[in-house]
Amino acid sequence: MKQFETIGAVLKAWVGSVAAAIIAGFDRVVSPRVVRLIEDEQGGFAVEAAKSDNLPARLAFADGAFSAPNLGPVLKGSRVEIVLQPTRFLFRPLELPARASDFLEGIVRAQIDRLTPWNASEAVFGCSAPVESGTESITTVIAATTRKVAMSYVQAVSGFYPAAVAVCTDVAGRNAGRVKVFEQKARGHLDAARLSRALLIALGIAAAAALLSAMAATYIGNDLGTQEGELALQISKWRAAIRSGSDGDRSPIAALERRKHETPASVLVLDALSQILPDNTYVTELHLAGNKLQIAGITRDAPSLIPLIEQSRHFTRATFYAPTTRSPSDPGERFHIEARIEPKNTANP
Incomplete structure (x- = not known):
């Protein structure tokens, strides 16, 4: 005292x-x-x-x-x-x-x-x-x-x-x-x-503010340090998993490889269609949704397109999803075909 x-x-x-x-x-x-x-x-x-x-x-x-x-x-x-x-x-x-x-x-x-x-x-x-x-x-x-x-x-x-x-x-x-x-x-x-x-009051307020600032800085610093440690630990675990690749099918590399082979490549789908469809066929619409392909266009003989698409190893289950129509102004039949894509990721038919 x-x-x-x-x-x-x-x-x-x-x-x-x-x-x-x-x-x-x-x-x-x-x-x-x-x-x-x-x-x-x-x-x-x-x-x-x-x-x-x-x-x-x-x-x-x-x-x-x-x-x-x-x-x-x-x-x-x-x-x-x-x-x-x-x-x-x-x-x-x-x-x-x-x-x-x-x-x-x-x-x-x-x-x-x-x-x-x-x-x-x-x-x-x-x-x-x-x-x-x-x-x-x-x-x-x-x-x-x-x-x-x-x-x-x-x-x-x-x-x-x-x-x-x-x-x-x-x-x-x-x-x-x-x-x-x-x-x-x-x-x-x-x-x-x-x-x-007045000076004593101001000095007391300044001391209290400095003490509160120091306490807040210590608390925030400890909290940020804890978060930084947790993030560093998670990064280390992910890096170790990527380097080792020892987790079988659940490893990140295996997941990327599986996604690569299971996801159809749009460029390869277009290339396969260009080789399958005859020269008198014109595609006006194309939709890719997962492993399903939908195309619409004009051709001289719409029913003949189904066997052509089925024969390709890139597509299966080809069928018409809308009626085939023909109008006086069209140069051929207007078709709507959908098929299941078999992702081979190769350009060869």
């Missing part, structure tokens, strides 16, 4: 890193306009933005709300950075080992109740960029305040539908620059937690 928990933790951390990288890349490509609200000593806010069209020069903050004309179009869809006075924050310098620079936020969160009067759920905090204070140590400045203070300004701005809201402060007196202590992205924009869950 511990191994699965470890794998899950590593996977979750990896997915979180991927989500953060995706969000960072998206923000670099599609970055909203930045509007800064900088608090002065009187509690008002100066407005800074890249484009100053229709921007109010100063905002008043009273009763938890900002007031200024045309403020909605300015803040909607923008990234709003609220820079509060340092007097609203508690600052603590912190010295850590140099290897802790990659885990700075987690370390501070674990010790926030020792560094400030509040616990992790009550406080918002940020850390300045670490500065080397020795060969193996770094120094950072922690800026912290209560979540209630930060959220009062965030909620006042959220009604104007910004893309993101950040709360910052300046610690220039400590050479730490500006520190961000809180950030909230508006609903509908990329969020690290939701994106991580």
Whole structure:
């Protein structure tokens, strides 16, 4: 179980890193306009933005709300950075080992109740960029305040539908620059937690699909292998039977030979008829069905054809299967004769 928990933790951390990288890349490509609200000593806010069209020069903050004309179009869809006075924050310098620079936020969160009067759920905090204070140590400045203070300004701005809201402060007196202590992205924009869950779901679906594909491929491969083996066995048996020819009359070669001698050859039947029938006889119809021959045509003496056909060793049981007729337009008698074929497969009469 511990191994699965470890794998899950590593996977979750990896997915979180991927989500953060995706969000960072998206923000670099599609970055909203930045509007800064900088608090002065009187509690008002100066407005800074890249484009100053229709921007109010100063905002008043009273009763938890900002007031200024045309403020909605300015803040909607923008990234709003609220820079509060340092007097609203508690600052603590912190010295850590140099290897802790990659885990700075987690370390501070674990010790926030020792560094400030509040616990992790009550406080918002940020850390300045670490500065080397020795060969193996770094120094950072922690800026912290209560979540209630930060959220009062965030909620006042959220009604104007910004893309993101950040709360910052300046610690220039400590050479730490500006520190961000809180950030909230508006609903509908990329969020690290939701994106991580979506990536985990997609990864799970991909893993399940890969497993099903592997199982299907194994099953189909085994089934095809079995069929291939059966076909190879049957082919081997037929080849052995053909090579040996030891199955007597039931062998394939014997069956082919028997069919060759038992089936009358059409060419030889026509050749035999051409030698039997006299020159004054004309065949207009000929039908071969198995070992039965039927011919129809015109001749001067129809009854004389029966003995001629019977005398040939190719035909037996010659008889008329329809009446012999004669019309004024015919040059002779119209006959219909059928006979049994004796397949000799030879051209000699």
